Amino acid sequence: MDAKRNMAKEPQPRVGGTGQLEGPDLESVIERARGHDAEAQAEIYRRYFRRVFGLCRYMLDSREGAEDATSDVFLKLQRSIQSYDGSIPFPRWLLRVAGNQCIDALRRRQRERKVIVEVEEGTAVIEAASSEPSPLGAVVSREEREQVRDTIARLPENYRVPLVLRYYSELSYDEIAQELDLERNYVAALIFRAKQELRRRMARRSK
């Protein structure tokens, strides 16, 4: 049935198993990197630098901060790669590590344990389905996608961070909740509100 097809499980993994999109030798590269092979680590850096930097850039609001965080992720990789057990695809694992690094950076800046503080009770906000079509649905061109990125970058941190972790790092709600030290329901509410805010801002932009 059409509807059932629509309800196929998401997220669709952008990168599958360890070797699916990243070349057949990724597993061996990881294995060599575990053995402190500098060349293998450099290979990982070359392959994933852009993805990791992109995540850091979205999560932190300065280029310098993003550069530092990216640099830290790869510097610590030598040690942290020992804990990679292959249960999830390597890129996803790496983005999770990078996400943690960014959250740490945000925490340090805010001098608080939590990056996002739950401010309301009753996180599951039940609202009637909106009849208005989302302006995001009409985004097709490269410029429009750039506008979407720009608008996301300007969202408040408590909306931006979960949104990026969900749709860039492709983490599940549970993983995001764990990283941000929040309730799962609250993460769901934040992502929903973030999208609503994004729609509002995009609609205002296009006026």
Added chain:
Amino acid sequence: MECYSEQIVAIAVDGELAVEEAQRLRDHLATCQRCRDLVDALRAENRVLSESLHELPEEAASPASFSSLRWSWGWGDFAILAAVLVLGSIIVPWIDELSIPEALQWLNPFGLNGSTNLIFNLSHYFAHGGTAMLADYAVVVGWLCLLVLLGGSALLVARRGRLRNPGLRLLIVLLALALPSFALDRRHADFVTVAANETVDDTLVAAANVVRVEGVVNGDLVAFGRTVEVRGTIKGDLITCAQRTEVSGTVEGNIYSLAHTLDLSGQVGHSIYGLVQSLHVDDRGNVGEGVVMATGDASFEGAVKRSVNIFISGNADVSGVIGRDLTTFEGGLTLTNTARVGGNLSAGVRRLNDVHIADGATIAGKRDIQVNVRESHFVRPRFYVHQALWLAGAMLVGWLGLLLFPTFFQATTQRVGSGWRCLGLGIGVLAGVPLAMFLAAITLIGLPVSLILLAVYLTAIYLAKIWVGAFLGWMILKPSGATKGDCMLGLLLGLLILTIVGFIPYLGGLVHLGMVCLGLGAFAGQLYRASRPAMTA
């Protein structure tokens, strides 16, 4: 069955709904077209989100450029720095030994003689007696700051999308028009003259090779030129930037002059302020109030109704009348038989025989001749008090910066680390802004803009030390956290190091220059980045 809320459907589309709930929703979708449409829309939205985010912004640099950026302060940089220092230590004494004509010595910033150093002259001049002029400046700068605040607020409002572009432009035009609300007459030619029978009712701004006023200017005269001659009357102030300024007529206001020579044989209603190489008030010259001036040589043959405060590097000859006190700093002083000083005479000289007071000279008040033996400033307690005050001031400014604009402050500090790029930009800004100010100053509405730019420029030069100091401290301490306490500790350490290095001859000056350039570059770069959308930069 009732439709599901949009949030529940969104969670389901994200694949995050519990199994039973998801099954119930699937059953509902089979019968509800509206919810199926919603699912489609949310899926499309997710796809756009994911695609947009995965198309990384262009600034996601390549690993190569990233790594070169990270290690820009490597050995190569130090080698270049060392080469610059060696070259500097060769060039600076060479410039110093060049035979520069005496008349231009005051322009030589490398002059070993502190008294001919332009910057020291100016700062000393402000510190001793330039207060009246400073008070005027303070009022102007206060107004400018207010306007900058208003303009900045308007920009912020506009950036938040509450004021559309046309509205912003209108506001800017209104602000620009509001500033020069007084009338201006602007003339630009090789030879600008106000004829004897001509009256200019407005303030006249003239830029020419020769500016000559034989008639009457009812406002101020702002003149840029090789020669500025006032033979007629200026009812307002005379502001000149010229090689030679000659006033044989009447200026009813003040004279503000930056010139090589200023000759006065006419009347000045109020005071003369300026920085000139040679000042001459001849026996027909009359100053209604006082003279505050930094000058190479000065001669007073005419009359000054109130006090004369001059910072002088050459000699001051007085043969006329000074109504109140005469105070000179640094240079020689000669009073002839005809000289009359109505108040006290204070002179700070280096040698006692730099002062010649003829027996016939009349001094109504006390004579206070102080011989300033140049001792190392390191032995004076005052020096340490000054340094401590400066450091405390810098720390306070740093703390305020961290408190009020934490992100901008920290980002600017980090940007200092981008090294040569920052330094290059800083040199460009350091040299380019004065040029821009000059160009802005000669346009009709540019004068206030130029003054605002000057205020920002001076502030940025001051802040440059703080950013570089904070970065240096941070580099040394490498704090694991980034609390304000860590930042302040780093700032203190960095500033202390910079201050100490600043006292090393030659090297200190170069370090200081480099520091200003780095800080300015970081500030300019960060301002540029802050003015652009964060992700599309």
